[in-house]
Amino acid sequence: MSLTDISLTEPSLFDTVKKQFLYKLKGRLGLFLAMMGVQIMGLLFSLSGASSHGMGDNFLYVSVNEFSSDLIIWFTFFWIFVVAVLITTKDYQNIDFTFVANRLSSHLSNVGFLITAAVIGGVTAMLSGTLLRIVIYFIRGRYMLSENFITDPEVILTGIAVTILYLLLISALGYFCGVLVQLSKVFIVILPALYIGTVDFLARELPVIVKVYNFIIGENSLALLAVKVLITTALIYACSCVLANRLEVR
Amino acid sequence: MATIDPLLVILFMANLLILVLVILFVVKSGCFSLQNKIQFWLIAGYILLLLASPVVIQMLPKENFADERIKKVSEKDLYVQADLYTIAQGASPEQIKGVFVLEQWEFPYNGSMLNVVVRPLYEYDAVIVVERKDSADGKIEAVNYASKPIVELIDLSEIMKPHKVALDGNVLKVTAPEFLQIELGVFRNEFVISQILGDTELESAPWRHGSQLIYLRVPADVEVQSEASVHFVEKQ
Known part of the structure; x- marks a missing residue:
């Protein structure tokens, strides 16, 4: 093979995306270390219990403390949002240009990375719930009730699937926010204000918010939830790509 | 909302x-x-x-769980009438379902006057029932009756602490049971699971308070006096 042949060989989009994706996965291991950190933090916070109710008289006071790994899942949601925003920043985008790359391959590899992160995050967040149960068993042992202690595999798998879907959606939203901030720094102020405003409006029963809430959180069928989340996620990523193309070409 | x-x-x-x-x-x-x-x-x-x-x-090991170690009751046990206070109104403890003997004592006594004291007096409202026996047999019998406290269908009567009853001269001292605080723990399914599979709330069976009562059987020739409220009943 001559030197001319090499220089004229243009790698396919798939090859470039694959190379970028693998490079990013290796280079961003620290992000998964951060996931581990927030999940352990969530686990430690969950040790005190989520809620408690009790009754008593002169002789005996009995309370039932409810434990749940909800907090670990919420923390994982925050983690993936931050990660999604972070990988749109210039520091992280610069990795792409180590390769012969274009914006599309860069986006696709980022999406691939976020999907991988969502899958890893979803599996670990749900399994952290099992780890939490083991830790509490040893701490609280004598007065633990067996109800919901051992979760059936299909229940765990359902939990993993739903968590992954939420992580996919949140990562897409984070990526979109990140792209907006790269477009204009004004969004650093606008987005949090919009978020707080939405929370405030939520209290006032803003119909749009209620509809969005029912569309995703109110969905009880896993298949329908998957369809809704995957379509919404794809649309958000498509919007992000279109917006990002308006950014100055490096 | x-x-x-x-x-x-x-x-x-x-x-x-x-x-x-x-x-x-x-x-x-x-x-x-x-x-x-x-x-x-x-x-x-x-x-x-x-x-x-x-x-x-x-x-x-599953046997460490509270509901495995401690006896579970059926929901119908919750509705068994176990009103200890009917004893103070003259009902026989043996005839009330759900009432059991938590502890009992017997003291030889030859005096004619018995002073019953309750400690702590003002913080604790003990229910004391006195029954005079037919004969002067020189024995004071004290029985600590209790009804079962039931939480999440778990019968906690095994861990209930009884009163302390002691006779010193002509003073029968009834001390309130050691206050017991139990914190049970239970797991709730994660919200991502409840969204699809529905809520797995705790069993909705109602909780029931347990109560205690001290029943004294005194010889026929013994007079009982007390600063605390004491209910006198006729022999059943």
């Missing part, structure tokens, strides 16, 4: 900020710039630990 407390929103935002800072710190901080290999093995180890946890949890 409930109104969101602004304080909760602030706390939520503060938590969010802390979390973001932690993530950024871990990612950017020099102290975490471990070599790729170490990072990889840390993460792999964590994931392996998590993957092993569903297997480990199956191996934990």
